[in-house]
Amino acid sequence: MLLRLQNIILEMIAKGEPLKATMDRLCLEVEAIVPGTVCSVLTLDESLRIRPLSAPNLPVDYCASIDGIPIGPSVGSCGTAAFRGEPVSVLDIHRDPLWAQVEVALLPPELVACWSSPILDTRRRVLGTFAFYFQEHRGPTEIEERAVETCAHLCAIAIERDAQKVEHHRLAFTDSLTGLTNPAGFSSAIAALSREEPHTWGLLLVDLDNLKKVNDTFGHSCGDALIVSTANSITSIVPRERAFRLGGDEIAVIVKLEDGRGCIRAVAENILDALKQLTDCLGHTIVRSATIGGAFATAQDRNVEQVRRNADLALYHAKETRRGRFVIFEDGLRTTITRRLSAIRLVSEALKENRIKPFYQPIIRLDTGDVVGVEALCRIVAPDGQIITAADFQEATSDVLVSSELTQRIIAQVAQDVRAWAEMGITFEHVAINVTAADFHNGALARLLVAAFGKANVPLDGVAIEITESVYLGDRDEGMSQEIAALRALGICVVLDDFGTGFASLTHLLTVPIDMIKIDKSFIDGMEPQNASFAIVKGLISIASDLGIRVVAEGVESPLQVAQLRTIGCPLAQGYHFARPAERHEITRLMFQQAQRSSSVLSAGTAESRPDVASIDGQRRRIA
Numbered sequence: 178m179l180l181r182l183q184n185i186i187l188e189m190i191a192k193g194e195p196l197k198a199t200m201d202r203l204c205l206e207v208e209a210i211v212p213g214t215v216c217s218v219l220t221l222d223e224s225l226r227i228r229p230l231s232a233p234n235l236p237v238d239y240c241a242s243i244d245g246i247p248i249g250p251s252v253g254s255c256g257t258a259a260f261r262g263e264p265v266s267v268l269d270i271h272r273d274p275l276w277a278q279v280e281v282a283l284l285p286p287e288l289v290a291c292w293s294s295p296i297l298d299t300r301r302r303v304l305g306t307f308a309f310y311f312q313e314h315r316g317p318t319e320i321e322e323r324a325v326e327t328c329a330h331l332c333a334i335a336i337e338r339d340a341q342k343v344e345h346h347r348l349a350f351t352d353s354l355t356g357l358t359n360p361a362g363f364s365s366a367i368a369a370l371s372r373e374e375p376h377t378w379g380l381l382l383v384d385l386d387n388l389k390k391v392n393d394t395f396g397h398s399c400g401d402a403l404i405v406s407t408a409n410s411i412t413s414i415v416p417r418e419r420a421f422r423l424g425g426d427e428i429a430v431i432v433k434l435e436d437g438r439g440c441i442r443a444v445a446e447n448i449l450d451a452l453k454q455l456t457d458c459l460g461h462t463i464v465r466s467a468t469i470g471g472a473f474a475t476a477q478d479r480n481v482e483q484v485r486r487n488a489d490l491a492l493y494h495a496k497e498t499r500r501g502r503f504v505i506f507e508d509g510l511r512t513t514i515t516r517r518l519s520a521i522r523l524v525s526e527a528l529k530e531n532r533i534k535p536f537y538q539p540i541i542r543l544d545t546g547d548v549v550g551v552e553a554l555c556r557i558v559a560p561d562g563q564i565i566t567a568a569d570f571q572e573a574t575s576d577v578l579v580s581s582e583l584t585q586r587i588i589a590q591v592a593q594d595v596r597a598w599a600e601m602g603i604t605f606e607h608v609a610i611n612v613t614a615a616d617f618h619n620g621a622l623a624r625l626l627v628a629a630f631g632k633a634n635v636p637l638d639g640v641a642i643e644i645t646e647s648v649y650l651g652d653r654d655e656g657m658s659q660e661i662a663a664l665r666a667l668g669i670c671v672v673l674d675d676f677g678t679g680f681a682s683l684t685h686l687l688t689v690p691i692d693m694i695k696i697d698k699s700f701i702d703g704m705e706p707q708n709a710s711f712a713i714v715k716g717l718i719s720i721a722s723d724l725g726i727r728v729v730a731e732g733v734e735s736p737l738q739v740a741q742l743r744t745i746g747c748p749l750a751q752g753y754h755f756a757r758p759a760e761r762h763e764i765t766r767l768m769f770q771q772a773q774r775s776s777s778v779l780s781a782g783t784a785e786s787r788p789d790v791a792s793i794d795g796q797r798r799r800i801a
Contacts, residue, residue, distance in 0.1 A: 179327050182206045186331045196339040200231035200332065207328055208234065211321055213312050215288060218296075218332055219255050220305035221248065227256055230305065239283035246278070253279040254293035255306040262303055264294040264325075266316040287312045294325050296332045304336045352422040354401055355408035363421035363429055370431070370474070370481050377434050379441040379473030380484055382492045383411065383448060385426035386466040386501060395461050402458035407465060410451040415444060429488075434473060445469045445503040468495045472506035490514050497575045520573035523565070524583060527557045533586050534558055535594065536758040539767065540609070540729060540751045543743050548771050552609040552643070552751065553591045554758045555583065567611075580615035585625055592633035594761050599635065603768045607670055609641040623663045638668035641693070645674045661690055675731075676717070694721055698732025698752075704741055715745040722746070 185206060189199045204216035217232035217240075226247050229240040246252060248259040253276050258265040267273045268290050270281055293308035307329045309321060317325065350362030358366065370378055385407060392400035404426070411420050411428055419431040430448070432441045452465040470492025474484050487506040494514055495504035527533050533555065540550040557565040574580040588610060595608055616622050622642075630637055642664055665671055676694040696714055703710035714730070721728045730742050733752030742750055756767060 178210050179324060182210065183327060183331060186335065190331075190335050190338055193342070196335055197231055199335050201233050203328060203331060203335075204231050204233050207324055211309070211324060214321070215310040216328075217255070217308045217310070218305060219243075219259075219308070220296075220336060221259060221303060225259075227252075227259070235310070236283055236285065239280065242280040242283055249278075251275045251277065254291040255308050258293040258295050258306050258308075259303050262295050262297070262301075264292065266290075266292040268314045268316060284310075290314050290316070292317045292321075292325075294329050296329050296336065298333055298337055304333060307332055355405055355422050356417075357408055357412075357420050357422040357428065358418070359421070360423050363423060366421065366431065367481050367485060370484075373474070375474050375476040377474070379432045379434055379471060380488045381430040381432060381441065381445055381448070381469055381471045382423075382488045383407075383428045383430065384468050384470075384492055384496065386468055387464070388426040391458070391461075391463060395458070399458045399461055399463075403456070403463055403465065406456040406458060406463075407452060407467070410454075410456075410465075411448055414447045414451055432471075432473075441471050441473055442503065442505060445471055445505075449501075449503060466501050468492065468500050469503040470495050470506070471503065487511075517572040517575060520570040521576050521579050523557065524570050524573040524579050528579075528582055528586060530560075532558045532560075533583065533590075534760060535587050535590050536564075536760055537594075537608075537764040538751055538758040539756050539764070540749055541755045543739065543747060543750055548605060548768055549749065550605050550607045550609065550641070551764060551768075552758075553587060553611070555587050555611070556758075556760075574613040574615055577615040580613050581621075584610075584612055584616045584622075585629075588625060588629045592629040592635055595630075595635045595639065596633040597761075598765065598768065601765070601769065603765065603771075605639075605768070607639050607641040609643050609670075609672055611643045611674070613644075617660050622660055623667060623669075626664070626669065627667065636668070638670075640668075641670035641672050643672040643674040643695070646676060658690075665690060665692070672729075677713075691726060693727040693729060695729045695731050701730050701732050701738055701742075701752075702734075704738060706741070711741065711745075714742075714747070718745055718747050 182203070186199060186203050189202060200218045204218065207216050208214055215232075215234045217235055218230045220228045220230045222228050224247070226245050227243050229244055232240050243253070243255075246256060248256045250260055251257060251274060252260065254265045254267045254270070256279075257275050265275070267275055270276045270279075270284070270289060270291050288310040290311040290313065291308055292311070293306045295303045296305045296307055298304055307325055309317060309325065350358055350365070352359040367380070385403070388400055388403060391403050404422075408420065408422065408428060411430060415430050415432070419433075421429045421431075423429050430444065432444050434440045449467065449469065452467050454465075456463050456465055470488050470490070472484050472487035472491055474481070490511055491504045491506040494510055495502060497517070498504075524533075534557075535553040536556045537551040537553055539548040540552060541547070542549045555567050557570065559565055574583070591608055591610055598604075612622065626637060626640060626642075630640060644661075661671055670692045671690065672693040672695060673691045674695045675697045677697045677700055694717070696717060700710045700714050704714060705711060718728050728747055728749065730738075730747050730750040731752065733739060733742065733750045733754045735754060738752075739750065739754060756764075759767075
């Protein structure tokens with residue numbers, strides 16, 4: 178019979194049957210072999226506390242009463258046997274002092290004795306105990322000893338095999354660096370949430386902002402330490418089993434919503450606060466920063482994957498617009514992001530198919546009407562020939578890679594156009610190129626300009642870079658300031674565009690290193706003698722002149738505006754009144770006409786024209 182028992186249990190182990198089911202079958206089979214006995218199998222956890230595994234015929238309340246009790250020298254038959262590492266036989270459990278700490282009253286009154294034997298692994302470590310409860314005041318018989326010997330061996334095999342399976346599962350679902358659950362475990366955990374009610378849980382995606390910079394500066398070991406530090410900070414806020422490392426710099430957190438959607442925001446803000454604390458990574462003090470996107474399950478979400486996609490969209494939006502902050506998914510956000518992605522796709526395809534073109538709008542000297550410069554405006558030529566303006570794909574510039582490639586392409590084309598104009602004898606003071614915040618992220622803008630205009634043999638003092646207030650003053654950092662200083666050191670003119678629409682303040686004219694400002698069209702549109710816009714424009718022109726900063730009025734569309742700007746001393750202007758943005762050939766024709774007029778002035782040699790002549794000669798020498 179013991180051989181049959183052995184075959185049954187070994188087959189269950191081989192088939193991978195659950196450990197509890199296997200031990201339950203073992204106890205029932207042994208109780209059938211040895212009538213009048215009741216069996217139990219207990220295991221020990223890592224802290225050497227008793228954990229009932231199988232006792233099919235013992236009361237549930239009794240098993241619950243011993244669950245979690247530490248083993249010791251007088252903890253019933255089982256706790257004592259595990260502590261001693263040898264069998265313990267108690268003939269009267271109601272009187273024996275070894276049972277003083279056990280709730281004996283919870284046992285059936287007919288069970289009066291207990292014999293427990295330790296379950297040992299191959300290294301003689303105690304894994305648990307196998308016990309017989311008797312209805313008589315006695316110890317084991319010879320057959321019972323043989324049965325326990327067989328059972329303890331089978332229990333050891335089953336428990337060790339299960340531990341191996343658990344460890345294999347842990348390794349398969351655990352990130353080796355942080356100890357958090359890995360993507361496979363996250364997929365399993367989030368799938369289980371499908372059974373949860375809507376509005377009871379949410380998801381946060383935490384993305385480290387500065388991991389690449391740490392890796393590049395201090396090495397990947399320091400970056401790994403930063404990831405571990407971040408994981409530990411997050412698990413100080415949320416239970417460890419709800420945090421998951423999804424990739425190099427991304428950690429997901431499942432939030433149980435005990436207080437509606439406000440709870441998910443509170444958890445996100447607590448995580449951001451925790452990450453603000455300085456951390457030591459292999460001797461380097463690191464300032465941590467993270468961006469978080471979140472979403473919560475609603476009745477409208479079809480499945481848990483939709484919640485994850487919503488959190489992804491929120492994180493994407495946060496990284497593009499509110500880096501270092503938390504963004505929760507809102508209705509309409511998908512439309513906003515879809516529009517941005519469409520713009521990115523539009524620009525990417527145009528770059529690939531070489532359909533990016535610079536259009537130029539002249540900058541006019543108001544006292545002479547001469548074209549003194551041009552602004553290069555990015556345009557996309559659609560496959561059907563339609564011209565798409567920058568306003569229709571502006572959101573694509575939020576993508577660093579797309580924006581950088583777009584700027585590189587425009588700069589290269591502008592440099593070649595300026596070279597071609599110089600060879601025709603067409604000269605002007607500067608060509609202005611618009612750049613975005615993304616162009617400053619890798620610190621390569623100055624190198625890009627030097628390379629492109631150097632290849633075209635065009636001096637950089639005929640180049641201007643236009644940057645908006647919102648870009649420079651809204652996201653100002655040391656890197657951007659250094660890049661602008663580097664541009665000016667090369668002789669490049671720095672222009673603050675759309676002045677008055679972003680963070681307008683006259684103090685910026687004192688603190689921002691710029692050479693020229695462009696007064697936004699909204700002020701020019703509203704100009705009437707003695708009104709607020711007129712006074713503001715007049716004041717700006719006067720202050721800028723005193724500070725040595727040149728002024729261009731943007732969006733000039735009428736002769737009245739031209740007259741007003743001349744009256745208050747505005748030197749330069751651009752707008753539809755003079756010319757609409759046009760491709761290179763059209764602007765070449767316009768400037769060639771001016772060059773011919775300038776030549777006539779040179780031939781005349783009038784005293785009145787000599788200041789302009791000298792200016793034009795200087796322009797020619799600079800461009801040529």
